[in-house]
Amino acid sequence: MLNAFQQGAGCVSTTAAMTEADEQDVAAAILGPLVPGRVCGGCTACCLLLDVDEPDLQKPRDVLCVHCTGGGCSRYPDWPSICGRWFCAWRRIPSMPDFLRPDVLGVMFFLSIKPGDENVFARRCMMGIPLNGPEDLERPNVRAALGVFSRQVGLPVAVNVGGLTTLVHPSLEVARAILDPALAGEDAALAADAGRWRKAMRLDP
Numbered sequence: 001m002l003n004a005f006q007q008g009a010g011c012v013s014t015t016a017a018m019t020e021a022d023e024q025d026v027a028a029a030i031l032g033p034l035v036p037g038r039v040c041g042g043c044t045a046c047c048l049l050l051d052v053d054e055p056d057l058q059k060p061r062d063v064l065c066v067h068c069t070g071g072g073c074s075r076y077p078d079w080p081s082i083c084g085r086w087f088c089a090w091r092r093i094p095s096m097p098d099f100l101r102p103d104v105l106g107v108m109f110f111l112s113i114k115p116g117d118e119n120v121f122a123r124r125c126m127m128g129i130p131l132n133g134p135e136d137l138e139r140p141n142v143r144a145a146l147g148v149f150s151r152q153v154g155l156p157v158a159v160n161v162g163g164l165t166t167l168v169h170p171s172l173e174v175a176r177a178i179l180d181p182a183l184a185g186e187d188a189a190l191a192a193d194a195g196r197w198r199k200a201m202r203l204d205p
């Protein structure tokens with residue numbers, strides 16, 4: 001069984017057991033619609049970082065798409081359908097300022113949906129992938145991004161480095177109490193926090 005807090009590769013694929021309509025509905029319901037007037041500009045982070053296995057586009061993770069010009073897409077507007085429906089968190093959350101755009105921040109955050117995953121934290125979470133290496137995760141503005149997700153999204157947050165996914169929010173203590181409420185013991189605040197998470201993650205009937 002996978003460790004509750006770490007798991008191997010597979011979290012960054014765009015392929016999921018959901019229909020395209022489901023994906024878009026869930027992303028819009030949780031993060032909201034695309035921010036009006038916000039465009040990718042010179043960012044091409046997702047054209048590099050994502051593992052894509054679609055009928056009209058296949059590429060491995062960490063390999064720049066052959067259609068990327070370095071500052072845009074040579075296929076636009078006749079691009080693969082995935083490119084017109086997949087967007088990172090910055091494109092959907094108005095309160096994320098421009099300095100949290102993935103290429104500026106150094107980390108691409110997005111909604112990761114893996115329904116039915118045995119790791120409950122992986123079923124719906126905000127996933128971050130550093131563009132250059134794990135040192136990107138130490139940048140001060142990453143905390144600003146985590147703050148936005150904590151205040152507004154209410155989902156677990158994880159990072160994926162080199163194919164290894166690690167939960168960064170909530171804390172290990174809270175995560176353990178979410179998995180096993182008995183671990184909160186006499187700590188009423190911890191029990192309440194874990195209970196809120198369990199409700200938000202739909203772990204209780």
Ligand code: SF4
Nearest residue numbers: 040043045046087088
């Ligand atoms: S990572 Fe976000 S901002 Fe960057 S190109 Fe992809 S969708 Fe656009």
Ligand code: SF4
Nearest residue numbers: 047065067068073083
């Ligand atoms: S087709 Fe264009 S938008 Fe899609 S991944 Fe390739 S370069 Fe990026």
